[in-house]
Amino acid sequence: MLTPDTAVNIVSNAIHVIVLVVCVLVVPSLLGGLLVSIFQAATQINEQMLSFLPRLLITLGMLVFAGHWILRTFSDLFIETFTQAGRLVG
Template sequence: MTPETVIDIMREALWLIVLLSAIIIGPGLAIGLVVSTFQAATQINEQTLSFLPRLIVTLLMIIFAGPWMLTTLIEHAENLIMRIPYLIG
């Protein structure tokens, strides 16, 4: 196995990690920004007001994007397993 192959496998894995985490974290960040702007405009300083919407959006994203995320992870693992004979020899 050459160093280029190892770098390519790591690049694919890191890109997959960034993609899957961005799908969950991105909407939570957007909702957090909207709620923070609302809190700043109305001067409401309630911690649960900023936490609960982010939690709900994160859980909804896991529910809706979860099957696609799992399929993507399984495809990546299958791809790695199928490439083992070519990587060894």
Template structure:
């Protein structure tokens, strides 16, 4: 039976997973954006392409390198949710 405690656990686990997956993709772009911003501030070059392109490339690289782990983690969570659903039904 779905009790409030079980529902809270499901929501907590899902939010944790979302934050983990998003952090893996956003953090490298954030670091590169910070470095590029410091470089632009030091050299006073205000080119929009210079700030966008490195972040895009690093994000694509992170997806390429971490994609298998991201998909595996998401699939493991999906299997766990279905197993919990089957246990809750009976």
């Protein structure tokens, strides 16, 4: 039987996984953007491509580097969720 406690548990697991995956992708990009911004402020270079391209490359690099982990994490979440759904329904 689906109780409010199990529903909250399922949703909290999903939110936890989403936050982990977003942090893996966004935090390195933010740090790279911070370094580029410090470099731009120090040298007075105000080029938009200089601020966009490193963040794009860092994000793509993290997708390549952590892609296997991201897929495995999402697969584990979906398998766990569908297993719980099968137990809760019937």
